[in-house]
Amino acid sequence: MFEYIKGKLEYISPEYIVVDNGGVGYQIRTPNSFAFSSKMGAEIQVFTFHYVREDIMALYGFKSREEKALFIRLLNVTGIGPKGALAVLASGEPEQVVQAIENEDEAFLVKFPGVGKKTARQMILDLKGKLQDIVPDFFPNLFNEESTMVEDHTNEFEEALLALKALGYSEKELKKITPELKKEKLTTDQYIKTALKKLLR
Known part of the structure; x- marks a missing residue:
């Protein structure tokens, strides 16, 4: 429904960010909301996925189309919902996830919150050999933005x-x-x- 939203970053919480576009504040759930910390008050572009189910309607946002594509692929795995997919992407090392899937490394995949042995096996069955189109341009550039350091941590x-x-x-x-x-x-x-x-x- 929405390919992306451009607007001023107004608010950051542990679970979501708020982007003001034309006076409307869009609540967007992201893998790591604090990855946007250096952009507070500035205009950003967030690639979005509109998730609708009987019990939930939410916007999920990502820094790139490729990250969004990986999120959607993860949603197609039986046993993985939006929260689980975000947890996997929030690792900050998505290339390791793809490598684990390609190598059938269940021990690595079960370390993610909400991913048990059954779900890890399902991830491998559903996604192995189907993520190469994401890897080349996406993974080398993921989360390469440096945030500004502050004195009090x-x-x-x-x-x-x-x-x-x-x-x-x-x-x-x-x-x-x-x-x-x-x-x-x-x-x-x-x-x-x-x-x-x-x-x-």
């Missing part, structure tokens, strides 16, 4: 934890990596990426 750390919880990670899982993360001085987006790498090891 307490808020960034707390925002990152909220985003990780929104993705489905439990308090127990997050407590295991919290000591390591607190040693770093990063932006919210960088905290999330670093945390996800540790959680997916």
Whole structure:
């Protein structure tokens, strides 16, 4: 229904961003909302997917058409809904997901929130050999935007934890990596990426 939305980035929460277009604020759920932190107040373009079901109607947004395409492919896998697809994309390393699917690496795929052995096997069955059109131009450029560093990183750390919880990670899982993360001085987006790498090891 909507290919993309252009507008001013007005608000960022752990689960979604709000883009003002012509006086209308569009609530758009994204894999990692804090990846847009450096664009607060500026005009952005978000590629969107309008998801409609009996119990939900929502806009999902992505930085590129290729990321959007991967999200749609994941939705076609039995057992994966929008939240699960966002959690997979939020890893910050989508090329690893494709590699895991191509190599039938179930052990890697089950590390994502909401993905059990059955769903991992289904991802491989449904997507193996069908993602090559996304890989060449998409993965090398994914999440290459650097966010502006700030002196006080307490808020960034707390925002990152909220985003990780929104993705489905439990308090127990997050407590295991919290000591390591607190040693770093990063932006919210960088905290999330670093945390996800540790959680997916």
